[in-house]
Amino acid sequence: MSLRLYDTSTRTxxxxxxxxxxxxxxxxxxxxxxAAPHIGHLRSGVIYDVLLRWLRRSGYDVTFVxxxxxxxxxIIAVAAERGEPWFAVAEANQxxxxxxxxxxxxxxPTVEPRATGHVPEMVGLMRRLIDGGHAYATxxxxxFDVRSWADRYGRLSNxxxxxxRSAGDTPNEDLKRDPLDFALWKGAKPGEPCWATPWGDGRxxxxxxxxxxxxRYLGAAFDIHGGGVDLIFPHHENxxxxxxxxGDPFARYWMHxxxxxxxxxxxxxxxxxxxxxxxxxxxxxxVEIRYYLASAHYRSLMDxxxxxxxxxxxxxxxxxGFVTRAAxxxxxxxxxxxxxxxxxxxxxxxxxxxxxxAVVHETVRAGNNALASGDDGAVRxxxxxxxxxxGVLGLDPLDGQWTQTGGDDLRPVxxxxxxxxxxxxxxxxxxxxxxxxxxxxxxxxxxxxxxxDTPHGSRWELKRD
Numbered sequence: 001m002s003l004r005l006y007d008t009s010t011r012t013x014x015x016x017x018x019x020x021x022x023x024x025x026x027x028x029x030x031x032x033x034x035a036a037p038h039i040g041h042l043r044s045g046v047i048y049d050v051l052l053r054w055l056r057r058s059g060y061d062v063t064f065v066x067x068x069x070x071x072x073x074x075i076i077a078v079a080a081e082r083g084e085p086w087f088a089v090a091e092a093n094q095x096x097x098x099x100x101x102x103x104x105x106x107x108x109p110t111v112e113p114r115a116t117g118h119v120p121e122m123v124g125l126m127r128r129l130i131d132g133g134h135a136y137a138t139x140x141x142x143x144f145d146v147r148s149w150a151d152r153y154g155r156l157s158n159x160x161x162x163x164x165r166s167a168g169d170t171p172n173e174d175l176k177r178d179p180l181d182f183a184l185w186k187g188a189k190p191g192e193p194c195w196a197t198p199w200g201d202g203r204x205x206x207x208x209x210x211x212x213x214x215x216r217y218l219g220a221a222f223d224i225h226g227g228g229v230d231l232i233f234p235h236h237e238n239x240x241x242x243x244x245x246x247g248d249p250f251a252r253y254w255m256h257x258x259x260x261x262x263x264x265x266x267x268x269x270x271x272x273x274x275x276x277x278x279x280x281x282x283x284x285x286x287v288e289i290r291y292y293l294a295s296a297h298y299r300s301l302m303d304x305x306x307x308x309x310x311x312x313x314x315x316x317x318x319x320x321g322f323v324t325r326a327a328x329x330x331x332x333x334x335x336x337x338x339x340x341x342x343x344x345x346x347x348x349x350x351x352x353x354x355x356x357x358a359v360v361h362e363t364v365r366a367g368n369n370a371l372a373s374g375d376d377g378a379v380r381x382x383x384x385x386x387x388x389x390x391g392v393l394g395l396d397p398l399d400g401q402w403t404q405t406g407g408d409d410l411r412p413v414x415x416x417x418x419x420x421x422x423x424x425x426x427x428x429x430x431x432x433x434x435x436x437x438x439x440x441x442x443x444x445x446x447x448x449x450x451x452x453d454t455p456h457g458s459r460w461e462l463k464r465d
Contacts, residue, residue, distance in 0.1 A: 003058060003348045005224075006299060008232060008254040009156050009240075013350050016253065018223045023061045025222035026052070027214040027251070029231055030066040030112070033093035034074040037100045038267060039275040039293075039304055040228070040260040046293040047257045048226055049106040050393060054347050057339075057392050065217045066109040067210060068094055070116050071193055071203055086193055087116075100277050104290045105394045105401050113213045115204050119195045121212035122204055125246055126184050126197070134245040138175045140187020140200035144207075146180040149241050156240055156254060157233035167234065169205070182238050184208045207238035214239075215248055225251035229258055229299075260302045275304060284313050287402045291316040291395055294353055315361070319390065320397040322364045322371075326383040330376050332398050335388035343389050353393065360389045418449060422458050425451075 003016040018024050028048045031041065048066075055062045070090040079086040101108075126142050129135035134148045146153050150161050166179035170186060173179065183205040188194035194201040214222065227236065236254065243250040259266075262273040280289050283306065292312035296302045327333075340363070346355035367382030390396040397403075428436040441451050444460070451460050 003054075004350055005253055005255060006350050008256050011158070014253070016223075018060065019221060019252065022059065023063075024055050024224065025063050025065075025218035026055075026224040026226065027065045027067075027210075027218055027222065028109075028225075029210060029227035029235070030068050031094065031097045032069040032072050032074060033090050033097055034072065034078045036093055036096045036276055039262075039277075039280065040267060041097070042100055042104060042277060042280075042289075043260050043293045043302065044228055044257050045101045045106050046104055046290055046394075047298045049101075050294055050298075050353060051224075051226070051255075051351055052107055053392055053394060054351065062110070063218060064107075064109045065111050065113065065214065067213050068112060068114045069206065069209065070094065070114045072206065076192055103277070103286045104293070105287070105399075107394075111217055113217065115209040115213070116193075118209065118213050118216060119197075119204065121216050122185070122208050123197050125208065125212050125215075125242070126199075128246040129184070129242060132245065132247075134242075135184055136177065137185075137199035139172055140202055141170060141172055141175060141183055142185035142197075142199055142205075143176055143181040144184055144238065144242050144245075145177060146182070146241070147178055149245050152244065153241050154237065156237045159233065159237075182207060182234065184242065207235055207242065210235070211239050211243045211246075211248075211250070214250070215243070220247075221249035222251060224253045224255060226255040226257070229256040232256055255298075257298045258296075258301045260304055262304045264303055280309070283309055285402075287395060287397070288313045288316045294393060294395070295357060297354055298351055315357075316395070319360060319364055319386065319395070322367050323383060323386060323390075323397045325371060326367055326379050327398065329371065330380045330383065333380060333384055333387075335391050335396070336381075336384035337388075339388055339392065340385060343392075347392070356389065356393070360386060363389070418444065418460050422451070422460070426458070 004013050005016050006012070007014045026048075028044075031037065037045075048064075052062055052064050068090075071086065075090050076086050079089045082089065126135060129144065130137065130142070133145070135142055135144050137143075146161060154160055154164065161180055164180055166173065167182040170183045172187070185197060185199065185205055185208065186202050188201040188203070192203065194203055214225070225236070225239075240250060261267070262275055265271060265273055267274050277289075284292070289309075292309050293302075295312055295315075340359055343356050343359040346352040346359065349355070363382050363385050367379055367386065370376075370378035370382060387396050387398060391399065394401075422440075425437045425440040428434070428440065444451055449460050451458055
């Protein structure tokens with residue numbers, strides 16, 4: 001079975017057929033960095049990273065574009081409140097986003113364009129729309145004329161224009177021909193950033209920039225456009241309208257990831273339940289956070305709770321425990337060149353990560369049984385398969401992303417000291433001084449070191465909360 005993806009525009013799961021054989025163009029709406037990333041942003045980053053990895057593993061050459069909306073009403077408001085330049089607010093928060101993505105093992109995009117660097121492309125798009133009778137300029141603003149596209153507007157969100165509310169995206173609503181018209185360009189206001197255009201100084205509208213940047217790097221037609229389900233309307237609906245009206249076929253598949261709530265409630269500053277990356281790092285390692293965020297199906301609503309995160313941590317540690325023990329017995333080896341058929345089928349079926357992880361855990365159980373019976377050949381095969389599957393998901397416990405902790409890593413020192421203690425314990429057991437052996441083990445446990453006796457000798461690991 002080849003890759004099939006749920007396409008929001010048709011509301012069906014469709015066979016994925018790229019425009020060009022062996023190549024994929026993918027655009028994902030990135031951050032508006034008025035604040036640090038919360039858990040919902042991080043989930044989206046991990047989801048599209050898994051998709052990117054699977055496309056590449058499937059043999060595609062992927063051009064991945066993820067934009068940055070670095071000028072926006074919210075950024076300007078935060079900057080005014082803090083008394084800082086708007087660009088400083090955007091830059092500082094974007095760096096935090098990047099660090100967050102990197103920490104969770106997300107591969108970098110091919111290009112990460114910023115809205116402020118693509119005003120010429122936006123001006124060109126507006127000119128095409130105005131010349132085609134689909135946009136108009138007034139009072140320094142430029143608006144898209146929804147009624148000029150009314151027979152096609154609303155298809156992505158499955159709505160009809162007569163049932164829609166005003167766009168409400170500018171204080172100059174009285175200048176619009178119709179309340180549904182949305183701003184392509186916002187006229188300059190005192191103290192706000194602005195750029196020159198033939199219709200007056202101003203700054204980009206939110207929707208215009210994505211159409212301009214997507215087509216700049218991927219062409220007038222490309223394969224996949226992704227983002228959160230909250231972007232379907234109005235953002236993505238407006239992207240389609242302005243791009244199609246200008247004559248660009250635009251995206252062929254629309255993917256949307258589900259939202260993330262916290263203890264059953266929508267995240268909100270007023271409620272005080274916004275979960276940031278530092279909050280998560282106090283409860284789990286980055287690789288465990290990635291496992292948690294990837295574990296639910298990408299289209300599902302995900303509810304964050306401390307219990308759910310703890311369960312994901314335990315699940316990942318079961319995988320990690322097998323990989324560590326198996327590597328000690330048969331060597332780390334290399335990931336298997338071929339993936340289990342059930343794993344491949346799961347990811348090909350609309351990126352079914354939950355089903356794919358079930359295959360991983362089944363293989364881990366078989367590998368643990370092989371370890372217990374001393375079947376090194378079966379251990380080696382299970383280890384190679386688990387590493388191949390977790391590698392596709394960005395979760396291989398032996399990947400350098402997760403095993404390297406920096407130049408100040410004390411693991412070699414601790415390893416040497418624990419080895420001495422374990423030798424003393426083994427010597428005590430050999431002379432049948434079990435009290436002394438138990439005392440050594442208890443002292444190690446108190447220090448946060450868990451000792452496990454195996455047929456191949458004693459092994460240890462740091463205790464995790």
